[in-house]
Amino acid sequence: MSPLGPRRWPWFVGVVLAIGVAFYVLQPILLPFVLGALIGYLGDPLVDILERRGMGRTWGVTVVFLVLTAVLVMALLIAVPALIHQVDALVRKVPDIYRWLTDTLLPWVQANLSIPVSRLPEIDWTSRLAENWQSLGKATATTLRGITGSGAGLLAWLFNMALVPVVAFYLMRDWDVLMAKILRMIPKAWQENTTVMVGEADEVLGAFIRGQLLVMLALGVIYSIGLSLVGVQLALVLGMVAGLASIVPYLGFIVGIASSLLVAWFQFHEPGALLLVALVFAIGQVLESVVLTPILVGDRIGLHPVAVIFALMAGGQIAGFLGVLVALPVSAVIMVFVRHAVARYRASELYTGE
Known part of the structure; x- marks a missing residue:
């Protein structure tokens, strides 16, 4: 029988289907594992380089992990304040954009495309933006109360966040070993x-x-x-x-x-x-x-x-x-x-x- 003989295909198809069903059923808890696996996969080549230069696998993972964490923290410290400032500037421009749509673009389109004359409604942007920011604050407060009001929900959220670096560390350390074990599970043919x-x-x-x-x-x-x-x-x-x-x-x-x-x-x-x-x-x-x-x-x-x-x-x-x-x-x-x-x-x- 050939290496890909018909007797092996039902097992192969069954395993693929089982993995797909498990992914679909367990997706609510898979996000920290997927993120951890992504970080582990990205860091594995760097750990391999350090290991070839004589550093122990665990120490290599620790160094790579600290470097990645430092880069992420520095990027957040530099980018987040600038992003917040520019998003605030973008929000302040919304009334001007709306006024341009009403007074310039819409009349031009109506004049050149023979569309019946109509105007967009007048909006008090000062009060409307204040209401929206107030609604956003209320929604955020409600969400936080919902999370903190349930001890199980807060505990699950904290556990998921803490699980990502733990999963990433161990997968990065044992990546080559896990891949070799998975390969040995495949039929020899x-x-x-x-x-x-x-x-x-x-x-x-x-x-x-x-x-x-x-x-x-x-x-x-x-x-x-x-x-x-x-x-x-x-x-x-x-x-x-x-x-x-x-x-x-x-x-x-x-x-x-x-x-x-x-x-x-x-x-x-x-x-x-x-x-x-x-x-x-x-x-x-x-x-x-x-x-x-x-x-x-x-x-x-x-x-x-x-x-x-x-x-x-x-x-x-x-x-x-x-x-x-x-x-x-x-x-x-x-x-x-x-x-x-x-x-x-x-x-x-x-x-x-x-």
Whole structure:
């Protein structure tokens, strides 16, 4: 019987289905484990480097963990105050944007497209923003009372937050051992092919997770610095939003340039500023296409932009935020196995007819 004989396939399909059902049923408690696994996967190559240089595995994990924590804390200390200041400035601009829509854009559209004359309702933005901030405060207070009012709910939330670094530490320390044990559980007839496919899947995952995160961060920094040089007031918010949205192909560019042009117009009212904003995003796109993506990600993922959008929407529909978090990595790994399956099909008698 061939290595992929029919007697093994029911077991394989059963295991895959069992994993899928377990993921769906247990998704309310899986988020700290998924985040911990993500951190462990990102840190494992760094720990391997330290281990090859003579440092013990546990000490290497400790060093990597402390470095990652320090970088995260520094980024939060630098970025959060600036983000809060710029979000506050954005909120103050809402009345001006609404007034421009009412007094300029809507009349122009009606005059040029022969739409019946109508006006947007007048809004007292001073009282409306105050009401919204008051409602937000009430909603936040109600949520906090709901969490703290239930001892079990507060305990579960604290436990989940504390569990993420614990899971990340132990997975980072034992990553290679766990992978070897999982491989030994696979039928011996499959182990050679599985080792090859797991190696390709690891390459794809590494290219996606590490590479795409670096591309998103780099684009956010490029857009933020470029918009700051132009003088756009909300440069940090606009640049980071565009960088994060770039996880979907072209979405970051579309969202970023549209919102930045709108903000620049309200701030400067000059076509030259709009051209400079467009130049910033054009430079970002060129750098992404020519430098960032080829170097940091490469062409190994093989996911079509439509497949990326579908994977994100499907993940969100199935498992909410957790599904979105794992959608693209899972899709990238599935594509590795699909390519191998297609290659075997094309070499089979079913395809060749021989």
